Amino acid sequence: MLVKPPRINWNVGKFHPRTEKEIRMTKAELIDAVAKSAGISKVQAEATLGAFFDHVVKATKKGDKVAWPGFGSFSTRKRPARMVRNPRTGEMRQASASTLMKFTASSTLKATLNPKK
Secondary structure (H helix, E strand, O other): OOOOOOOOOOOOOOOOOOOOOOOOOOHHHHHHHHHHHHOOOHHHHHHHHHHHHHHHHHHHHOOOOEEEOOOEEEEEEEEOOEEEEOOOOOOEEEEOOEEEEEEEEOHHHHHHHOOOO
16 A cells, blocks of 8 residues: 655745735725825725826836835836746746836835834
8 A cells, every 4th residue: 555645834934925914905995095085085096096107107118217205216127138947847948128117115214114113
């Protein structure tokens, strides 16, 4: 009779970025929060947030940097073409060049998130 060895869980004790305890704010929750704090309707809040993100995408696509003092800045970064390896097969292949969105937090935001004790 063949007996299977027990499965070993190699992830025990390791941090996994997607846990059920993770707190996330959905788009609907963000729109509700903005509408309440600004004293406007949800429709107006959604239109405002949509316009903001549309502007950020258009400006960074042109190569501009969008900065919000006290919060941070959005910019793009070019990633060159490179050789990558498929971990399952070991096969090497060419990954094409791409443009990445980059957010840099301001020193004010960093100080707010990490107060000195």
